[in-house]
Amino acid sequence: MKAGLRFNCIFILVCLATSCARAPDHFKRVSLYELLANGSVNDECKVVVFGFIQSQKEAKGLFPTREAARYGDYKSGIWINCEEMTDEWDGKWVMTRGTYSSKEHGHGGAYAGTINDAVLYDAEPPLHGQ
Numbered sequence: 001m002k003a004g005l006r007f008n009c010i011f012i013l014v015c016l017a018t019s020c021a022r023a024p025d026h027f028k029r030v031s032l033y034e035l036l037a038n039g040s041v042n043d044e045c046k047v048v049v050f051g052f053i054q055s056q057k058e059a060k061g062l063f064p065t066r067e068a069a070r071y072g073d074y075k076s077g078i079w080i081n082c083e084e085m086t087d088e089w090d091g092k093w094v095m096t097r098g099t100y101s102s103k104e105h106g107h108g109g110a111y112a113g114t115i116n117d118a119v120l121y122d123a124e125p126p127l128h129g130q
Contacts, residue, residue: 079106
């Protein structure tokens with residue numbers, strides 16, 4: 001009986017620790033691949049994500065690689081709702097902070113999800129290449 005209770009307590013603690021509802025100003029650092037694979041887990045969470053930005057007229061997305069952006073692989077991208085997004089951001093590696101939605105899919109429903117109220121920060125390209 002004690003082992004079952006201990007397991008339940010540990011399970012609840014782990015769920016609380018991984019929840020996005022910890023604090024209203026807390027941002028959870030997640031990988032873009034995690035959002036693409038399990039977006040609903042982070043739905044409505046404040047997240048920080050690294051990726052390659054495409055900022056063109058009707059294509060404003062965050063992608064895991066430069067190639068995914070270049071070839072228009074929108075299902076491997078996240079739409080970015082950002083007031084400051086201009087053409088100057090196009091083709092850069094960035095850290096993006098905002099609220100993730102797995103229910104919104106950007107322009108024409110083409111993207112895997114959306115980061116709303118996004119803020120962009122310059123970042124270095126990954127070590128494995130650009």
